[in-house]
Amino acid sequence: MQGKLDISLGETLDANRGFARELMRAFSAKMGKALWAVFADPGEAKLAAKAFTGGASGSLPFRVTSIKEALGKRAAADGGCDLQLVVQPGFNIDEWIQLDTLYAAGAKARQAAGAAGQPSMVVLNGSLDKVRGGYYPKLVYPGLHAAKDRFIKNFEPVYYLKALPEGWLFRRYPEDWQVIYAERGSDPVVLQTSSTRPEYNNAAKLIKAAALERQMIRRQL
Numbered sequence: 001m002q003g004k005l006d007i008s009l010g011e012t013l014d015a016n017r018g019f020a021r022e023l024m025r026a027f028s029a030k031m032g033k034a035l036w037a038v039f040a041d042p043g044e045a046k047l048a049a050k051a052f053t054g055g056a057s058g059s060l061p062f063r064v065t066s067i068k069e070a071l072g073k074r075a076a077a078d079g080g081c082d083l084q085l086v087v088q089p090g091f092n093i094d095e096w097i098q099l100d101t102l103y104a105a106g107a108k109a110r111q112a113a114g115a116a117g118q119p120s121m122v123v124l125n126g127s128l129d130k131v132r133g134g135y136y137p138k139l140v141y142p143g144l145h146a147a148k149d150r151f152i153k154n155f156e157p158v159y160y161l162k163a164l165p166e167g168w169l170f171r172r173y174p175e176d177w178q179v180i181y182a183e184r185g186s187d188p189v190v191l192q193t194s195s196t197r198p199e200y201n202n203a204a205k206l207i208k209a210a211a212l213e214r215q216m217i218r219r220q221l
Helices: 009-034 042-052 093-097 099-112 128-132 142-150 200-220
Strands: 035-039 063-066 083-087 120-124 159-164 167-172 177-181 189-194
Touching: 009 035, 009 042, 009 083, 009 120, 035 042, 042 063, 083 099, 093 099, 093 142, 099 120, 099 142, 128 142, 159 200, 167 200, 177 200, 189 200
Parallel strands: 035 063, 035 083, 083 120
Antiparallel strands: 159 167, 167 177, 177 189
């Protein structure tokens, strides 16, 4: 196992679409059309709907839509909303800015269906760290920073796997964060656990130190 991954955008989209389908299966029996699979791009939403039905005609037990369509006037009239699964947003900055508006559209649909409370939103493989970590300067992207402070900062990492050189930063909610050293041909080793997310640089230093220690042991054998 190595920390470096080299896959194309098309492969990433295909993988996200397939993983989204498995997640939808877990909830569709209970939620039905109140379960939304939301894709950033309308074309990707159409591809997903076709893939989810195996290319056959017919309706799905849940709703497949794009952000643009979900924000349309018909959204509140198309049934309730219990859960929005937003697949890989962020290729376009506006998609992040629209997330809280999308959530509000789900709440409106839920109210129109006579349901109490608020819907849930799950983001699948979105680059939340880039938004929350200051990758985009506030002076250039004021709208994005307003959305971050208003809504995006509230997301909780539920399943997180970040590749690092010779290792991983991993979390599975509600468990602690783990810094993992992964050498090819050997079992992964958990170097550190913590209730708060470690800084990337600190995690990388821990893994590098473990790799150097392993090299020293080999030389002594």
